[in-house]
Amino acid sequence: MMTTPQDEEGPRTTLASRITSLLGSGLVQLFLVCVALFWLMPTLGLFVTSLRSPQDNASSGWWTALLEPAQLSLENYAALLDNPDFVASFVNTVLITVPATVIIVVVASLAAYAFAWLEFPGRDWLFLIVVGLLVVPLQVALIPIAQVYGGAGLYGSILGVVLFHVGFGLPFAIFLLRNFFAAIPRDLLEAARMDGGREITIFRRVILPLGGPAIASLTIFQFLWVWNDLLVALVFADAQSAPMTVALQSEMRQFGANLDVISAGAFLSMVVPLVVFFAFQRYFVQGVMAGSVK
Amino acid sequence: MTDSDGAPSPAGSVAPEEGATGAAGDEPTRGTGRLGPPPWLALVFLLPALLFLGAYLVYPILFSVYRSLWDAAGTEFVGLDNYRRMFTDPATFVALRNNVVWIVVAPIVVTLAGLIFAVLTERIRWATAFKIIVFMPMAVSFLASGVIFRLVYEQDPESGLANAIITTVQDTVSPSAAYPDANPRSDAPLEEGPGGAYDVTDEAQPGERIQVPLVGVRADDLPESAENATEGPVAGQHEISGTVWLDFTRGGGGQEGVIDPEESGLPALEVQAVRDGEVVATAHTGADGTFVLPDLASEPHVVRLAADNFTEPYQGVTWLGPTLITPAIIGAYLWVWAGFAMVLIAAGLSAIPRESLEAARVDGATEWQVFRRVTVPLLSPVLLVVVVTLMIYVLKIFDLVLVIAPGSVQADANVLALQMWRVSFGGGNDQGMGSALAVFLLVLVVPAMIFQIRRFRRENQ
Numbered sequence: 074m075m076t077t078p079q080d081e082e083g084p085r086t087t088l089a090s091r092i093t094s095l096l097g098s099g100l101v102q103l104f105l106v107c108v109a110l111f112w113l114m115p116t117l118g119l120f121v122t123s124l125r126s127p128q129d130n131a132s133s134g135w136w137t138a139l140l141e142p143a144q145l146s147l148e149n150y151a152a153l154l155d156n157p158d159f160v161a162s163f164v165n166t167v168l169i170t171v172p173a174t175v176i177i178v179v180v181a182s183l184a185a186y187a188f189a190w191l192e193f194p195g196r197d198w199l200f201l202i203v204v205g206l207l208v209v210p211l212q213v214a215l216i217p218i219a220q221v222y223g224g225a226g227l228y229g230s231i232l233g234v235v236l237f238h239v240g241f242g243l244p245f246a247i248f249l250l251r252n253f254f255a256a257i258p259r260d261l262l263e264a265a266r267m268d269g270g271r272e273i274t275i276f277r278r279v280i281l282p283l284g285g286p287a288i289a290s291l292t293i294f295q296f297l298w299v300w301n302d303l304l305v306a307l308v309f310a311d312a313q314s315a316p317m318t319v320a321l322q323s324e325m326r327q328f329g330a331n332l333d334v335i336s337a338g339a340f341l342s343m344v345v346p347l348v349v350f351f352a353f354q355r356y357f358v359q360g361v362m363a364g365s366v367k
Numbered sequence: 368m369t370d371s372d373g374a375p376s377p378a379g380s381v382a383p384e385e386g387a388t389g390a391a392g393d394e395p396t397r398g399t400g401r402l403g404p405p406p407w408l409a410l411v412f413l414l415p416a417l418l419f420l421g422a423y424l425v426y427p428i429l430f431s432v433y434r435s436l437w438d439a440a441g442t443e444f445v446g447l448d449n450y451r452r453m454f455t456d457p458a459t460f461v462a463l464r465n466n467v468v469w470i471v472v473a474p475i476v477v478t479l480a481g482l483i484f485a486v487l488t489e490r491i492r493w494a495t496a497f498k499i500i501v502f503m504p505m506a507v508s509f510l511a512s513g514v515i516f517r518l519v520y521e522q523d524p525e526s527g528l529a530n531a532i533i534t535t536v537q538d539t540v541s542p543s544a545a546y547p548d549a550n551p552r553s554d555a556p557l558e559e560g561p562g563g564a565y566d567v568t569d570e571a572q573p574g575e576r577i578q579v580p581l582v583g584v585r586a587d588d589l590p591e592s593a594e595n596a597t598e599g600p601v602a603g604q605h606e607i608s609g610t611v612w613l614d615f616t617r618g619g620g621g622q623e624g625v626i627d628p629e630e631s632g633l634p635a636l637e638v639q640a641v642r643d644g645e646v647v648a649t650a651h652t653g654a655d656g657t658f659v660l661p662d663l664a665s666e667p668h669v670v671r672l673a674a675d676n677f678t679e680p681y682q683g684v685t686w687l688g689p690t691l692i693t694p695a696i697i698g699a700y701l702w703v704w705a706g707f708a709m710v711l712i713a714a715g716l717s718a719i720p721r722e723s724l725e726a727a728r729v730d731g732a733t734e735w736q737v738f739r740r741v742t743v744p745l746l747s748p749v750l751l752v753v754v755v756t757l758m759i760y761v762l763k764i765f766d767l768v769l770v771i772a773p774g775s776v777q778a779d780a781n782v783l784a785l786q787m788w789r790v791s792f793g794g795g796n797d798q799g800m801g802s803a804l805a806v807f808l809l810v811l812v813v814p815a816m817i818f819q820i821r822r823f824r825r826e827n828q
Contacts, residue, residue: 112503118518216427346507
């Protein structure tokens with residue numbers, strides 16, 4: 074998907090057309106360089122801002138620091154990591170994201186296996202319902218689940234946030250995995266069944282190893298989705314269970330006065346997603362693409 | 368982004384691996400089931416998922432519809448009143464209007480950008496690096512993207528990147544005033560001229576040397592090039608010379624209306640000689656504030672400090688004001704989602720047979736004609752999927768608006784998903800109205816739901 078098929082236009086005959094094409098390619102290069110800069114600058118701006126003191130940020134633009142690197146320091150980050158509330162919100166983000174990702178992968182794998190390889194009445198209809206549920210906006214569930222949580226004592230708890238993410242992540246997760254599992258060669262399963270393997274053994278020995286890439290895509294995608302969530306946590310978490318996104322959002326009300334906290338916090342919240350993105354970009358891209366028309 | 372053997376099918380890339388849906392998706396449905404396990408086992412595998420789907424999707428949909436027919440506290444049945452209020456309430460109407468703008472503009476802009484990037488990256492060697500850069504925002508939260516763009520859109524050109532660029536360009540095209548706050552003392556020999564200019568009260572004859580004192584220039588507004596004011600050169604027969612200076616000695620002392628030793632000249636001021644309402648000569652003051660107006664007829668002239676010297680400098684665009692807030696946030700949205708559109712379209716592009724492009728080129732089509740007549744039609748299924756997907760996401764846009772729009776303009780930037788949250792959780796506490804809004808959002812995605820199911824069934828036949 075990311076290859077660059079180029080110079081495949083066949084032999085160019087005239088000098089004039091070659092010059093035109095060179096000129097055109099120069100313009101294309103220039104344009105794309107500008108676009109790339111345009112895409113990088115905002116993030117760079119946040120990063121540089123987070124390395125400057127509030128006084129410097131108040132008196133001049135972040136770009137001046139590129140000429141005077143002496144302004145830059147890690148003090149904002151040190152202050153943030155000394156702040157127990159912020160550290161707690163970071164821990165909450167982890168405590169929400171990891172279980173939500175694990176549970177969803179397990180539950181969705183089991184269900185996807187059933188949809189792909191087990192026979193039962195109404196299977197196709199049931200799966201179409203799952204496909205339909207893919208696009209349901211999660212706003213629909215906020216009020217009903219808030220009432221349920223109120224009664225069940227889950228309101229304001231990390232568990233409540235986790236379970237909500239699992240529920241709303243499932244249609245996509247099942248959809249992605251089922252399509253992948255269904256593509257596993259039938260012979261492999263038949264052979265395993267012939268050998269008298271139990272379904273759970275087949276699931277563990279055949280499906281999970283072969284489904285690795287799809288499960289990896291789902292894991293990465295789900296991890297980032299939950300890590301980056303604001304709305305669900307905003308509604309269901311309380312001050313003790315709030316993840317980073319909610320903590321930062323509450324800082325936005327004083328935007329400007331607390332730029333040191335917001336910029337460093339926002340950048341810290343980006344570090345894990347960026348590392349995951351660069352380490353597993355292929356799986357992440359596949360997950361995102363599988364989510365088209367979600 | 369590395370090479371991937373998992374390129375999605377051009378038709379819509381629902382499957383992570385090539386051919387997953389098309390080739391094998393329908394196979395198990397026709398299996399013999401000879402060796403298959405009993406149906407009850409399927410239930411065991413499905414049970415956890417069904418419980419979650421029932422509790423978090425099916426039940427909430429039903430309950431929301433029911434709840435939307437009750438009042439704020441849920442104690443009184445009000446029928447469709449919440450829906451009626453939804454369309455008459457001004458705040459919700461603004462949200463509705465903005466959502467329409469979003470749905471019409473954002474998916475098309477993002478898809479166009481993705482298409483342009485995807486097509487152009489086929490011609491460069493660093494396509495992978497470019498794609499990583501543009502796709503990267505997809506990995507970070509809307510909150511972080513929002514903070515990033517809140518910084519970009521800051522009003523002050525000294526801190527907001529967008530306005531810094533705009534004012535720099537503007538300054539290059541037409542340099543802005545250097546002394547917005549400068550003004551004469553009330554007893555100085557100056558009076559207000561047209562459009563904010565200042566005229567020297569007494570007309571000057573060529574050959575005269577005049578002094579023009581100003582005050583009100585802050586120390587940090589003074590250009591670094593400014594030097595101590597001097598009397599200036601003696602004027603020639605057809606010249607008027609003089610000095611414009613800051614008639615203020617720091618730390619006190621000095622005499623008003625007189626060039627004292629420590630007082631600074633005001634450089635780069637535009638001085639005009641005016642006769643019968645027409646500017647006949649212009650000059651700019653030097654580092655010491657002196658100027659010479661040349662080539663004058665031997666008649667009295669009005670010496671004028673041009674209005675341009677004193678107008679407020681251009682402060683850039685008010686991105687975060689009530690008028691531009693929605694386009695500004697759509698700009699941030701483009702930044703986040705262009706990579707998504709680009710990657711899907713690039714995948715579709717790589718699946719287009721090279722021969723059909725070649726054939727068109729051999730027939731003498733220009734690159735533009737190839738793009739317009741061959742590439743785009745062949746890509747149209749992918750483009751449709753991208754647009755529909757983006758519409759569904761745009762419909763639910765929430766975080767970016769909440770984070771980028773400052774509190775004071777949030778009502779102007781409002782969208783349905785945000786209004787739903789505000790009404791039911793963010794202070795409104797009207798869960799009847801909130802449920803009605805949620806149901807309305809759900810109704811709006813039903814066409815996408817049907818599109819999705821149809822596409823799925825087609826691909827599995």
